[in-house]
Amino acid sequence: MLDQKQHxxxxxxxxxxxxxxxxxxPTHPAxxxxxxxxxxxxxxxxxxxxxxxxxxHRAFEKIAERRPYYQITPLTDRLNYCSSPINNMGWHLTVxxxxxxxxxxxxxxxxxxxxxxxxxxxxxxxNSVMGVDTGALTGFVYLMTYRELxxxxxxxxxxxxxxxxxxxxxxxxxxFTPAAWxxxxxxxxxxxxxxxEFEKLLTRNRIxxxxxxxxxxIDAKRAMSYGFTGPxxxxxxxxxxxxxxxxxxxxxxxxxxxxxxxxxxxxDRYLVRNxxxxxxxxxxxxxxxxxxxxxxxxxxxxxxDFYLPPKQDVYTKMEALIYxxxxxxxxxxxxxxxxxxxxxxANGELGFYLISDGGRSPYRLHFRRPCFxxxxxxxxLVQGAMLSDAIICMSSLNLIAGELxx
Amino acid sequence: MSLTNxxxxxxxxxxxxxxxxxxxxxxxxxxxxxxKDYNLKVMQFLFDDEELRFQFLTDITAVHYPERxxxxxxxxxxxxxFQDNVRIRLKVFAPVxxxxxxxxxxxxxxxxxxxxxxxDFFGIDFVGHPNLKxxxxxxxxxxxxxxxxxxxxxxMRIDKDDEMFGRGxxx
Numbered sequence: 001m002l003d004q005k006q007h008x009x010x011x012x013x014x015x016x017x018x019x020x021x022x023x024x025x026p027t028h029p030a031x032x033x034x035x036x037x038x039x040x041x042x043x044x045x046x047x048x049x050x051x052x053x054x055x056x057h058r059a060f061e062k063i064a065e066r067r068p069y070y071q072i073t074p075l076t077d078r079l080n081y082c083s084s085p086i087n088n089m090g091w092h093l094t095v096x097x098x099x100x101x102x103x104x105x106x107x108x109x110x111x112x113x114x115x116x117x118x119x120x121x122x123x124x125x126x127n128s129v130m131g132v133d134t135g136a137l138t139g140f141v142y143l144m145t146y147r148e149l150x151x152x153x154x155x156x157x158x159x160x161x162x163x164x165x166x167x168x169x170x171x172x173x174x175x176f177t178p179a180a181w182x183x184x185x186x187x188x189x190x191x192x193x194x195x196x197e198f199e200k201l202l203t204r205n206r207i208x209x210x211x212x213x214x215x216x217x218i219d220a221k222r223a224m225s226y227g228f229t230g231p232x233x234x235x236x237x238x239x240x241x242x243x244x245x246x247x248x249x250x251x252x253x254x255x256x257x258x259x260x261x262x263x264x265x266x267x268d269r270y271l272v273r274n275x276x277x278x279x280x281x282x283x284x285x286x287x288x289x290x291x292x293x294x295x296x297x298x299x300x301x302x303x304x305d306f307y308l309p310p311k312q313d314v315y316t317k318m319e320a321l322i323y324x325x326x327x328x329x330x331x332x333x334x335x336x337x338x339x340x341x342x343x344x345x346a347n348g349e350l351g352f353y354l355i356s357d358g359g360r361s362p363y364r365l366h367f368r369r370p371c372f373x374x375x376x377x378x379x380x381l382v383q384g385a386m387l388s389d390a391i392i393c394m395s396s397l398n399l400i401a402g403e404l405x406x
Numbered sequence: 407m408s409l410t411n412x413x414x415x416x417x418x419x420x421x422x423x424x425x426x427x428x429x430x431x432x433x434x435x436x437x438x439x440x441x442k443d444y445n446l447k448v449m450q451f452l453f454d455d456e457e458l459r460f461q462f463l464t465d466i467t468a469v470h471y472p473e474r475x476x477x478x479x480x481x482x483x484x485x486x487x488f489q490d491n492v493r494i495r496l497k498v499f500a501p502v503x504x505x506x507x508x509x510x511x512x513x514x515x516x517x518x519x520x521x522x523x524x525x526d527f528f529g530i531d532f533v534g535h536p537n538l539k540x541x542x543x544x545x546x547x548x549x550x551x552x553x554x555x556x557x558x559x560x561x562m563r564i565d566k567d568d569e570m571f572g573r574g575x576x577x
Contacts, residue, residue: 053541053542054540054541054542054543054544057542057543059551061527061552062551062552062556062558063558065558066558097433098433222515224461224462224488225514225515225516226515226516227462227463227464227514227515227516227520238488240488245491246491337432337433338432338433338437339432339433340435340464340465340484340493340495342464349464351464351465351484353465353467353482353484355469363469364469364470366465366467368464368465368484372519372523373516373519373520374516375519376515376516376518376519377515405542406542
C-alpha cells in the first residue's frame, strides 16, 4: 500500500494537522437558516465548533430609531418569523405599557388565542423538523397541514400569513370574522388527534430516542449561565416562564402548567415542546370559554390618540380625520420613559428595551432575542458529539436566523 | 415576593456607598448607576449575596447620549432574580473617548456574545473579554454604527435614482 504521506511536502519542523475543518453552513439545508458553524472534526467526532452569525443582519434597532411606533411592528415580524404574532403582540404590549393603556379583557383574550396559536405553529415546526433530521419525514408533512390551517387563521384576521403585522397598539385592526372563529374551532377540533398521532409516531420510537437522548444535554446551572430561556431552559429543569412570572395580556386568568424536563437534552426539549402544545390548546379552549361571556363587538381599547379611527369616519368626521393624520404622520405625543417588557416567545424570553425621549420614534430600542443568547452554547453542546448529532442538536434548539441577527 | 426594591437599594448602598447611585423605579423596575470601575464588583455582589441572588443575566446593551459630556455611552445590564422574581437594571456610564468597562464573562457565560454585540454596535471595550470581535457586522467595518453620529438616510432625499426599485427615478 502506498504511503500517502510521502506525497505531501511539509516544511521542516511543521506539525501535521490530524483533524478536518468542515463548514456547516451558511447555506446548508440542514441548518434551516443562514448561519455558519466551522466544525473541527476528527473522523465523525466534533472536536470544536465555532459559530458565526450575522448573515441576515438587517439593522432593525437602527431603523427603529427613525420610524414612528406603529411602523416598528413590521420589523418585529421578521425576528422569529415562525411565530411573528408573538413578536407583534410583544411590541404592542411594550408600547401600551409605556403609554399606560389598559386593554379590554376581550382584546387580551383574543391576543392570547393568537399568541398560543403562534406558539403551537412554532413548536410544531421545531418538533416535526427534529423528526425530519432523524429521518422521519411523515410527521413533518402531516403536521404541516395544521400549520397551514394556523396561517389561514392569521390570514382571516389580518390578511397575511408569515410576517403578520397583526394587531395594533390599542387592540386589533378589525374584529375576528365568523370564518376566523370557525377556523379556530376547526383547529381545536382536529389538531389534538393529529398531535396525539404525531406523538405516537416519535415519542416512544426507538430510533428517535436513540438519536436524541443524551445528545446536546445541558444542566440547569449552565443553562442559566448561558442565558437559556423558554422551552430550552425548562427542558433543563428550571420552571421559568414569563407568562407565569410576569403575566401580561391577562395570562393570570388562565390555568396551565409549565412542563419541565430533567436532562436538558434534545429528547427533553422535544417532550417539553410537545407538552407545551397541549397546554396551548388548553389555554385557547379556556380563552374561547371566557370570550363567550363578553360583548362580541369589542376589539380595541378606546384610545383615539393611538388607535386609528375607522376609515369611513376619517372621510366624514373632523376629529377622526385629525387623529388619523396625527397617527399616520407620527405626531402623537409619546411620554418619555424607559421600559423593559418581556413576553414568552416561542423560544424564550423575548424582551423589548425601549427608551422614549418623547419624540416620534424611540430614542433607543433593543430586542432581547432569546435565540441569539442561547446559540452561543451550541459549540459546547456539540463538542465531542457526532456530526449527525450536531444537526439534531441545532434543530432541537429551534434556532431561527431572523431572531439571531435582528 | 419578599425582596423589595427598597431592600435591594439599602443593601447596595450599605456595601458600595458612593459608588452606586441614581436610584429610580421607572415602571417598577429598580434602576441605578454604578461607577465605571465597579460594574463587575456590583454584579458579583448581586450574584453571590444570599439574599439578593441576581444570578440570571437577561440582557446587555448600550445607549449613546452624545450631549452628556464624558459619559456619552451607557452600558445597560438587566439582571433577574428567579427565586424572588425581581428584575433590576444597572447602568454604567463611560466616556466615548475611552469606553472601557470590565467584562461580565467571568460571571455569566451568556455575556460573551451580548458584549460582542455591544462592542460591535457601540464600540464599548469590555476589558478582559476572551474574544472581543465583531459579531453581526463585517470584520472590516471601521466604525460603530449605532452611535448617534451616524444618521439613517434622509427619506426625503431626491438625488438618488430609485427607478429600479419602482420609485419613479429622477425627480
